[in-house]
Every structure is written in structure tokens, then in C-alpha cells.
Amino acid sequence: MTDATNRRDALKCLGVGAGTLFTLRGGVFSAFDLAEAQGDMGTPLFLQISDTHIGFNKDANPDVVGTLNRTIDMVNAMPKRPGLVLHTGDVSHLSKASEFDTANQLLSRLKVSELHVVPGEHDVTDGPGAEFFARFGKPSNNRGYYSFDSHGVHFVALVNVMNVKPNGLGGLGDDQMAWLKDDLAGRSASQPVVVFAHMPLWTIYEPWGWGTGEGDEIAGLLRRFGSVTVLNGHIHQIVQKVEGNILFHTARSTAYPQPQAGSGPGPGPLLVPADQLPGMLGVTTAVARKKKLSLTDATLA
């Protein structure tokens, strides 16, 4: 397939009516004025990419480099590109230096000004995540969790793959929970908040560890805010929930799909016919529009 074809496909994907649109209701969105004023209506605030799994080479997708490249082409071909990209983890498949190097090389082609990355469990299989933090540890001073503000929105990067609970759910651990409480305390409830981590921050399916042990406590800290968006990867498919002003959303992978919760022996790669694969891979785009944050999921199909 040529670049030109890719680009046309990408534009088609991102056009009106593509993907699924989720819109937050209620809350106070005044800070979004900043985001909206910053550009034309419809300029994405940020984009989420997830589960690139560079190093994976099995039947479910023998060419994860190729599908990431197509994803990047799609983003670069967007008529209005966001300034920020959030990568919600599993950059690599086996935490190998060579995998991270390849991923970094590919991701550097993204025509965006900032890339924020949180680790997935595949990125820290050595325990401390040495290779991950050597490349992506700087913004957090090697803790992995950190926050920053952009266009009036408060972004919080969390790590829930390094204190995994004995039952398999993700975990933040006491230090990070204390930091999170402190980070959110005193912040205006009218400021939109975007929280991103690798594993789902709410329980989607406990037997497969699709959730986070401190999930309820985290939701409790976020409930008072008028607009909260909680983004995760890990499960390689879209699942979402709205609870009050909190929108929970998981992104597709750029590498391979996984089975729906409870389907089969476990959450491994799902082999689908080759012509169906592009429709199961993609990115999530967030747009501040009419004082609401809308998420759109575009696929490579």
C-alpha cells in the first residue's frame, strides 16, 4: 500500500461519522475555553496511542512495526494535529532495549510537540523497568507518575503496573496514592482533568486483572471535578463507562486485539482474519468542542 493510499484511508477514518463519539455531560468546562480559543473548533486537544507492543511477532500480527507506522501516518495526515500524544503503555512486548529503541525511532516520526508515556506491565518485566525509565523516566524523575497542565487541562500520568495486587489487579501503591491525593487537593473543581494509566482504573473484569485495586479510591478523589476523563489501554479494545462527570475509556492497541472479557482462557493475543485486523487497531482523539471533551476512536481500516 502506498503512502498516498494510507493518507486517503486515514482521512476517511477521521472524517465525520467515523468511530464512536463519546460526549461528557454536565460539569463546568470554563477552562476548555482556553483550549477552544487556542485553535479552530475541532483541533484535537490530544491523542491517545496505546499498546504498541514492539517486539511482538506472532500470528495475531507479524508486523507490529508496520501497523504502528500506519497509525503514525494516520496521525500525521490529520488536518488538525494535536500538540500532545499520550501513550498508555506496553510500548514494548518484552521490555527489551532493542524493542524500546525501535519504538522510540518510530514514535519520533509523530508530528506533535509532546509525547507522554506511562509504562505497561510488558515494559517493566524486569521489575524496576530499567530500559523503560532510561528512555521515558525524565518527566517523572523516574517515578513514572507525574502531572502537567496543558491548555487549561490538568493531566495526571499514573503507573498501575508496578505494584500489582496479588489478585492480579493493577495497583498504585501507598506512595503514589498519597502523591495523587496531594496533586489533586486544592485544585479547582472547574479545571478539566485527564488521568491516564496503562491498566483500567476501574474494574472491567477482575478474573483477568482488568482493573486497579485502588480504583474506587481514585474515583472518589476525582468525583468533585466537573470534567474528568480516565484513559487506559491494556485490554486492546474499547470499553467505556460514564459515572457522573467521569468518563472511563480504554483504547485500542496498534498491535493486536484481545478477546472480550472472559472469552477463552485468558487475555492473550486474539487471532483474527488478516482483513479484519486493521479495523481492530487504532487511536483515540480528544477534542474540546462546545465546552465538552469528545473522544473519537479511529481505526486503521
Add this chain to the structure above:
Amino acid sequence: MKSGILACVLLAASLSAPAAKADDAMVVMKNFDFSPMDITVAPGSTVTWKNLDGEPHTVASRDGLFRSPALDQNDTYQFKFDKPGVYKYICSIHPKMMATITVK
């Protein structure tokens, strides 16, 4: 079940150090479980783990004595158990995968 396990793990005994009468053993990771989940070997035995799943797994002892890198499908990892004891371990990626090696 246990006798089946022992029959399975007694292979290659001739390669082991004769003094300890070690039994080398094989554990596979399949469908997000270690199998067998509990085995007993003699001191000096080498245990080999092999991941048969399409999803990577690790072998990580609770006390930190041994820890494999991420094992892709069909990758193996070995550890030699010299001292008697009960060694509990998990897959650090999927901590619900729990198993035990007993050395005596």
C-alpha cells in the same frame, strides 16, 4: 495427579549430579497457569520452565531468589535449586499465576 507429575519430571535424571540424586523437572505455562503447580525435587535439581502461551510470562520467586526475563511463546528459563526449602513463585505479569517448588 502427583504420580503423573513425578513421572513427568524424572526425565534426564542421568544428567544430574549423582551425589544429590537430583531430578530435573519441567514446568510449562499454559492458559495462564503453571503446570504442574506444585512439584518436589531433590537438592541440586534444575527446573526448566517453558511458556506455551502467546502472552509472555515470567517466573519470579516471592523471596527474590530467582526471576526470569519475560518469556515469549516457547521461550524457556532454568534455575538450579541447591538448598532444601519451599520456593513460592508467581508470574510477575499475571500474579494470579502462583506455584511452588519444594526442594527436599
